[in-house]
Amino acid sequence: MGKPDLLPGTLDMLILKTLARAPLHGYGIAQSIKRMSEDVLTVEEGSLYPALQRLLLQGWVKAEWKMTETNRRARFYTLTAEGRKQLGVEMSEFQQMIAAIGRVLAEQQ
Amino acid sequence: MNAISRSLGKLALIFRRKRFRSDLDEEMAFHRAQAEKDFMARGMSEEEARYAAKRQFGNATLLHELSQAQVGFSAEAVMQDIRFSLRQLRKNPGFAVTAILILALGIAASVAIYAFVDAALIKPLPYSDPSRLAVLYESIPLGAKFHLSYLDYLDWKRENKVFSAFDVYEQQSLNEKTSEGLRQVVGARVTSGFFRTLGVKPILGRDFYDGEENPSAQRTLLLSYGTWQNSYGGDRHVLGKTLELDDVSYTIVGILPRAFSFAPAEPAEFWMIENPAKGCEKNRGCHNLYGIARLKPGVSFASALADIKTIAQKLERQYPNSNRDQWAFLLPLDEVVVGDIRPILLVLLSGAGMLLLIAGINVASLLLVRSENRKREMAVRGALGASPRRLILQYATEGMLLAVIGCALGTVCAQECMHILARLIPKDMLASMPYLNGLGLNAHVVGFAVVLALLSGVLFAVLPLARMRFKDIREGLSEGGRGSAGVAWRRFGSNLVVLELATAMVLLVGAGLLGKSFYRLLHADIGLEPDHLATLQVSGSESNYNTDAKNIALARETVQQVRKLPGIVSVGLTSKLPIEDGDETSDFRIVGRPYHGEQNEVAFREVNADYLVTLKARLLAGRYFRDDEDKSKPGVVVINQTMARQYFGGMNAVGMQIRTGDKDPPMLIVGVISDLQEGQLDAAPRGAMYMPFNQHPMSQFALIVRSTQRVEDLLPSLEKSVHQVDPGLAIFDPQTMEQKIHDAPSTYLHRSSAWLVGGFAGIALLLGVVGLYGVIAYSVSQRTREIGVRMALGAARGSVYRLVLREAGALIAIGVAAGLAASIVGAMLMRKLLFGVAAWDVPTLAGVAMLLASSALLASYLPAHRAASVSPADALRTE
Numbered sequence: 001m002g003k004p005d006l007l008p009g010t011l012d013m014l015i016l017k018t019l020a021r022a023p024l025h026g027y028g029i030a031q032s033i034k035r036m037s038e039d040v041l042t043v044e045e046g047s048l049y050p051a052l053q054r055l056l057l058q059g060w061v062k063a064e065w066k067m068t069e070t071n072r073r074a075r076f077y078t079l080t081a082e083g084r085k086q087l088g089v090e091m092s093e094f095q096q097m098i099a100a101i102g103r104v105l106a107e108q109q
Numbered sequence: 110m111n112a113i114s115r116s117l118g119k120l121a122l123i124f125r126r127k128r129f130r131s132d133l134d135e136e137m138a139f140h141r142a143q144a145e146k147d148f149m150a151r152g153m154s155e156e157e158a159r160y161a162a163k164r165q166f167g168n169a170t171l172l173h174e175l176s177q178a179q180v181g182f183s184a185e186a187v188m189q190d191i192r193f194s195l196r197q198l199r200k201n202p203g204f205a206v207t208a209i210l211i212l213a214l215g216i217a218a219s220v221a222i223y224a225f226v227d228a229a230l231i232k233p234l235p236y237s238d239p240s241r242l243a244v245l246y247e248s249i250p251l252g253a254k255f256h257l258s259y260l261d262y263l264d265w266k267r268e269n270k271v272f273s274a275f276d277v278y279e280q281q282s283l284n285e286k287t288s289e290g291l292r293q294v295v296g297a298r299v300t301s302g303f304f305r306t307l308g309v310k311p312i313l314g315r316d317f318y319d320g321e322e323n324p325s326a327q328r329t330l331l332l333s334y335g336t337w338q339n340s341y342g343g344d345r346h347v348l349g350k351t352l353e354l355d356d357v358s359y360t361i362v363g364i365l366p367r368a369f370s371f372a373p374a375e376p377a378e379f380w381m382i383e384n385p386a387k388g389c390e391k392n393r394g395c396h397n398l399y400g401i402a403r404l405k406p407g408v409s410f411a412s413a414l415a416d417i418k419t420i421a422q423k424l425e426r427q428y429p430n431s432n433r434d435q436w437a438f439l440l441p442l443d444e445v446v447v448g449d450i451r452p453i454l455l456v457l458l459s460g461a462g463m464l465l466l467i468a469g470i471n472v473a474s475l476l477l478v479r480s481e482n483r484k485r486e487m488a489v490r491g492a493l494g495a496s497p498r499r500l501i502l503q504y505a506t507e508g509m510l511l512a513v514i515g516c517a518l519g520t521v522c523a524q525e526c527m528h529i530l531a532r533l534i535p536k537d538m539l540a541s542m543p544y545l546n547g548l549g550l551n552a553h554v555v556g557f558a559v560v561l562a563l564l565s566g567v568l569f570a571v572l573p574l575a576r577m578r579f580k581d582i583r584e585g586l587s588e589g590g591r592g593s594a595g596v597a598w599r600r601f602g603s604n605l606v607v608l609e610l611a612t613a614m615v616l617l618v619g620a621g622l623l624g625k626s627f628y629r630l631l632h633a634d635i636g637l638e639p640d641h642l643a644t645l646q647v648s649g650s651e652s653n654y655n656t657d658a659k660n661i662a663l664a665r666e667t668v669q670q671v672r673k674l675p676g677i678v679s680v681g682l683t684s685k686l687p688i689e690d691g692d693e694t695s696d697f698r699i700v701g702r703p704y705h706g707e708q709n710e711v712a713f714r715e716v717n718a719d720y721l722v723t724l725k726a727r728l729l730a731g732r733y734f735r736d737d738e739d740k741s742k743p744g745v746v747v748i749n750q751t752m753a754r755q756y757f758g759g760m761n762a763v764g765m766q767i768r769t770g771d772k773d774p775p776m777l778i779v780g781v782i783s784d785l786q787e788g789q790l791d792a793a794p795r796g797a798m799y800m801p802f803n804q805h806p807m808s809q810f811a812l813i814v815r816s817t818q819r820v821e822d823l824l825p826s827l828e829k830s831v832h833q834v835d836p837g838l839a840i841f842d843p844q845t846m847e848q849k850i851h852d853a854p855s856t857y858l859h860r861s862s863a864w865l866v867g868g869f870a871g872i873a874l875l876l877g878v879v880g881l882y883g884v885i886a887y888s889v890s891q892r893t894r895e896i897g898v899r900m901a902l903g904a905a906r907g908s909v910y911r912l913v914l915r916e917a918g919a920l921i922a923i924g925v926a927a928g929l930a931a932s933i934v935g936a937m938l939m940r941k942l943l944f945g946v947a948a949w950d951v952p953t954l955a956g957v958a959m960l961l962a963s964s965a966l967l968a969s970y971l972p973a974h975r976a977a978s979v980s981p982a983d984a985l986r987t988e
Contacts, residue, residue, distance in 0.1 A: 026136060027143040045140065049133070074139045075132070 011043065011051050013094060016079060016087040019061060025074040026052060052077060060086050186499070190506035197507065204479060208472045209515045211879055214872050215468030216519025216561055219461040221526035224554045226454050228544050229447050231553065235368045237308025238403075242442040243410060244373065245275075245400030245417065253438045256396035259385060261424060261432070265400070268420045271413040273405045274306035277383070277398040280374040284839045286353040290832045293841035296330075296354065296379040297371070303380075304331075306403050307371070314348045314363030317382055324386035330359040334367040336378040354379065356650075370543030372446040373399065394431035401442070414439050446544070460869060467609060467876050469565050472515075473572040474602055474883035476508065480573040481890040501574060508569030516562035523558070524550055529868075533861035535854060599891070602884040607924045609877040614928020614961055615935050616870035621953040622936055622946055623863035629945035630859050631850075635786035636749075637687065637724035641678075642813055642846035643820040644686055645827055648839040649808040660806035661739065663834070664717065667812065670830045676818035681723030682802055684715040686811045688846075688853055691788025691795060699756065700766035700775050711752050711796035712787050713769075715805045721747065721782060723815045731763035731780035739803035744776035749784045752796030767798075776800065789855035791944045813846070820845045862942055874961065877924070878968045885917050886972040893979060901981035909977040917969030924965075925958050932957075 018024065018032045029052075030043045055061045060083030066076045079087070141162045148158035198205040233239055246254045247261065257265075257277060266275045278299045284291040301317040310316065311331060321329065332347070341347045351360050359381060371377070389395040404413055414437070421437035440448075487500055527548055531539070539545065647667065654660055668680045685693055695713045698704045718736040721728070734745045746767065753762040766775040784794050802810070812831070816823050824843040831840055850856060889896075896909055936948035946953075 025139070027140045030140075045137075049137070072139060072142070073135065075136045 010094065011047060012055060013087065013090040014041070014043075015048075015051060015055065016060060016083055016090070019077055019079040020084065020087060023076045023078040025068070025076050027074075029077070055083070058086075059083075186502070187506070190503055191510060193503070194507040194510045198510070201479070204475060205511075207879060208475050208511055209518060211468045211876065212472050212511065212515030212565065213519035213522060214875065215461075215465035216516050216558065216565075217522035217526050218868075218872060219458075219465045219561065220520055220523035220554060220558050221530060222454070222457050222461045223557050224523065224527050224548055224550070225530065225545070226458050227551075227553045227557075228548045229454060229542070230451060232544060232547065234443060234446065234544075235309070235366075235370065236442075239442060241404045241406075242307070243402050243404060243413060243439045244442055244445045245402055246438040246440075247396060247421070248436045248438040249434055254440075257398045257400050258393050258396045258431075259383075259390035259398060260393040261396075261421075261435070262398060262400060264424055265417060265420055265437075268423070269416055271405055271408045271416045272402040274302055275400060275402040276300040276303040276306045277400050278303060278371070278374055279398050280377060283354045283379075286356075290836045291839040293839060294354075294378050295376055296381055297374040297377040298381045298383050300383045303401065304365075306401060309366065309369050311363035312366045313345065314361075316363060322383045322385050324384055328357055328359045328382060328384065329362045330354075330379045330381040331363045331365055332361055333365050333378055333380065334369065337364045340378075354381070370546070372541060372543055375543045376540040392431075393428060400439075402439075410439065410441055450542075464869070464872055464876065465561070467605070467880070469568055470605060471876055471880045471883055472511065472565075473569055474880065474887065476511070476569055476573050477598070478883060478886045478890055480504070481887065504573055505570035508571075508573070509566040512562050512566035512569055516558055516565065520550065520555070520558040523554075530865075533864055535857040535861075536852065599884070599888055602880075602887065603920055606877070606880045606884050606920050607927065609873070609880045610921065610924025610961065610965065611928035611931055613870065613873040613877040614925055614957065615932040616866060616873045617957045617961065618928075618932035618954060619935060619939060620863065620867040620870040621957050622939070622943055622948070622950060623859065623866055625946045625950065625953060626942065626944045627859040627863045630790050630856065633786070633790055633945070634784075635688065635790065636782070636784045637726055637786075639846040639850055641817070641820055642723070642815055643823050643827055644814075644842070644844055644846060644849060645812045645824070645831065645840060646842045647810055647812060647831055648841075649835070650837060650839070651808065653835075653837065654808035657740070657806045660808050661803055663808070664802060664806065664810065666834050667831055668717065668719075670834050671812065671814060671827065674816075674823070674826055674830060676816045676823075678815040678817060679719045679723040680717075681720035681813040681815075682717040682810050683720050683813065684802075684807060684810055685787075686813065686849070687724070687785050687787050688790065688850055689787065691792055695769055697767050697769050697798070698771075700768055709756065709796075711748075711798055713798050713800060714787070715802045715807065715810075716799050717802045720813070721799065723813055724785065725815075726785055727783040729781045729783055730761060731778070733780055734801045736803070738801050742804075744774050744804055745779045745801060746776040747780040747782060747799045748778055749782055749797045749799075751784055751794045752798060753781045755796055789853055790850065791855050791859075859942070859944065874964065877961070878964050881917065881920060881965050882968040882971065884920070885913060885969045886975075888916060889913060889972045889976045892976075894985070896976050896979055897981040897983070897985045900979070901985060906977040909979075910973045913973035913976050914966070914969060917966065917973075921962055921965045921969075925962055928961070929954060929958060 014033055015029055018029050018036075024032060026045075026048060030045065030048055033041055033043050052061070052063075055077075056063060060080060061077045062080055063075050063077050065073055068074050144162035145155075145158045148161045149155060153161060234242075236242060245257065245265070247257050249255055256279075259277070262275075262277050266272075269275065276299060278297055280295065280297050283294055283296050285294045299317075301319055301321040304310070304316050312334075314331075316331075317329065332341070337343060337347065347361055348363070349360065351358050353359070359379070365380065384390065389397050402413075404410070417437040417439065421432075421435060425432045425435060491497070491500065531545065531548065534542070649660075649663055654663060664682055668682060671677065671680050691712055693712060693714070694710045697709055697711060698707075718734055718738075721733050729750060731747075733747060738745055748762060756762075757765065762778050762781055765778050767778065768775045782799075785797065786792065787797055788795065812827070814820075814823070814827065824845070828840050828843055831838060844852070896912075899912075900906075900909065932954070933949055936943075936950075940948055
């Protein structure tokens with residue numbers, strides 16, 4: 001059995017949530033999601049960077065070049081105020097969706 | 110962030126594309142480096158770690174594209190595609206050059222002919238509401254389009270109920286008095302409301318006022334814009350100046366607009382006010398005018414015609430002497446202006462359209478052949494990660510690029526084509542087609558070219574794709590079955606090629622026959638030697654030259670004056686030059702033979718003693734007349750061979766006597782010459798007689814001068830020396846005999862039709878040959894595997910050649926045979942245009958058939974060669 005695919009549209013939400021804790025670079029975001037989901041969710045790099053571009057364009061994150069501890073240049077993404085608002089919106093929508101699906105799946109007598 | 114700042118952001122990124130790219134590169138490099146470190150930490154070696162990281166990362170280029178796609182960098186993809194297509198075209202110069210050339214030819218022909226159609230048929234006439242204008246005629250039993258008389262015009266104008274305005278015009282040739290003498294010009298005479306009827310206003314000065322025809326008023330005229338620029342240098346102070354035309358003084362009162370022209374009267378330099386007191390205008394039976402009228406709103410042409418017909422009938426009853434059998438007729442103005450050439454232009458346009466369509470299909474078939482050969486390349490690219498969408502875009506871009514380049518080249522060539530086509534029209538016809546002055550790449554024509562570019566681009570983009578399905582791209586790696594679509598295309602292609610070859614055959618035979626005709630025409634025996642001959646028309650005014658003695662003196666002095674010029678061999682003089690219309694005929698009867706009223710009509714000319722010598726005519730019997738044979742001596746005449754044969758049989762005509770009428774003095778035939786061609790080059794032989802000018806003098810004649818020097822340079826000095834005899838003489842039409850033959854109407858007709866059909870034939874030949882190549886190449890590409898198997902099983906290269914050439918040969922044979930049959934039929938229809946050549950001229954037919962067959966075989970040699978050089982191992986490897 002292969003790894004489960006990420007539900008469409010949830011990647012943005014996961015990235016925003018990850019950045020809500022602290023600013024990170026791309027690799028760090030991928031690692032964080034993997035760790036937090038206990039290795040269930042692996043973000044493909046092929047999806048990560050386009051998603052980051054999207055979020056940048058929408059103005060929900062902002063990016064700047066900084067030096068890491070190992071003195072390498074990396075691009076760090078930070079959540080903006082609008083991004084925080086958007087995160088709240090998406091999270092509540094997502095939870096509504098989950099609840100609805102749960103109601104359908106629950107055993108009815 | 111709202112939408113505006115989002116798009117601004119996108120825009121900003123587009124400008125900093127390079128920065129963006131390098132940023133992304135760096136980011137991804139960092140990501141990869143981190144992943145590598147992680148793998149190494151888990152125990153992999155450095156190299157393994159690097160590979161693992163790369164693999165995990167995936168296709169970096171694809172990532173680039175996807176990231177860029179987010180920001181909408183598709184323009185970048187298009188630029189890439191264009192650059193790639195250009196590179197591909199450069200790598201296949203043969204294909205590129207052929208495809209672009211074919212397309213350019215088709216486009217050039219279509220755009221050029223469309224430019225004519227636009228200038229003649231689509232562009233509106235330079236009047237207000239031109240569709241409401243009609244030209245009016247009086248018709249007689251002989252024909253419908255004859256002149257009006259002035260008095261009839263006044264009655265029509267008063268009685269009609271259908272016209273809001275009605276005027277008349279007449280084109281005239283006049284003599285303008287200039288400082289160098291008299292200059293012959295073309296002018297038009299109109300009534301005062303003429304320009305108001307058309308809705309044209311002078312740009313300078315004034316129009317004629319109502320009633321300016323009044324004979325007691327000063328005569329006035331308007332200048333055409335061209336004359337104002339050329340003869341008066343655009344000088345604004347020209348208003349109020351006078352000039353003298355035909356001994357009448359006119360005052361210039363206005364200048365007409367630049368865009369104005371009136372085709373039925375062009376090329377008119379001056380527009381003069383009508384004079385109702387002149388001779389012809391006072392006589393109801395004298396018809397010299399045409400009418401122009403504007404229909405009242407809501408009135409149809411049919412009802413207007415009915416109305417003027419009733420008026421004409423009324424006049425017939427009122428004035429039975431002058432108006433018997435005089436009825437009325439009218440035509441819409443645009444019918445009169447372009448009615449004759451409309452069908453010709455439409456035929457040419459459809460011909461060019463068909464050629465363009467065939468050219469387009471040819472290029473599409475070439476593209477198809479190429480796409481078949483690149484199936485493998487496409488499959489590999491698909492496997493490497495190119496999306497089907499990108500591949501489609503690739504094909505589409507290539508097709509569009511070809512279309513755009515071909516159309517651009519074609520449009521540029523169209524300009525040249527227009528010049529060539531315009532030169533096919535005889536100069537006098539061109540002068541009466543003023544709407545062709547605006548011929549060129551104007552907005553309409555360029556728009557038409559752009560539409561053609563788009564249509565052909567779509568065709569080329571779509572056609573190869575229609576043949577491919579996306580499964581094929583993946584399966585293309587192994588050349589599986591050929592779909593039924595392939596067979597259908599081949600059959601369509603073969604039929605089309607046969608049609609193309611047959612068409613090319615017909616056009617080539619036509620061109621060959623017309624060309625041969627034209628050659629025969631130019632080398633026909635006209636009875637004289639046209640080289641080194643200069644001609645000039647001379648006309649003395651009737652008032653000054655009204656006696657025989659004065660006319661003879663004029664002729665003698667003119668000849669003497671001209672003889673003084675350097676290099677003159679001899680000077681001839683005639684009432685009418687050869688190679689004209691062969692008219693001026695007269696009856697005659699033979700003295701001593703009973704006359705029963707037969708119509709013995711022959712042409713007659715009054716010539717001086719040196720005329721026949723100047724022409725280098727051939728004397729068959731007897732002698733020429735002498736200069737001293739004037740009215741004091743008995744009448745003499747020289748006749749031509751046809752007249753001698755027709756009326757005197759085998760007998761020697763010299764010594765017989767003829768007379769033109771019972772009351773006329775007899776003339777002794779003193780000589781017989783070989784026929785001179787008095788009519789057009791292709792006119793049938795006709796009897797003609799030549800009488801001494803001194804026995805029948807007149808005040809108008811033509812000079813014909815033989816010189817040892819270049820006659821083109823002689824013309825100006827010829828004019829000057831005639832002016833010295835009498836500055837009041839009207840002198841016009843200086844041309845060399847060779848120019849005259851070159852510009853003659855029948856020469857033009859033969860030359861133009863030969864060139865036009867030849868042009869179409871050349872294009873058709875090229876299209877047919879390329880079409881054949883396309884079909885054969887396509888079939889070879891489909892049969893690569895079969896050929897490989899054959900060769901692997903031991904077939905010699907020669908047999909592969911034979912295989913391919915047999916297929917080509919079959920198509921060529923059918924095409925040529927069908928073409929032969931069709932061209933004989935076509936030549937029969939074209940019989941009237943042929944001169945000295947039979948419709949079934951075997952050398953022409955055979956020559957054309959061989960030309961077509963050999964060029965077609967040559968074209969099929971290329972794919973045959975390619976087929977034979979297939980290495981069986983390669984062909985079979987694709988299994």
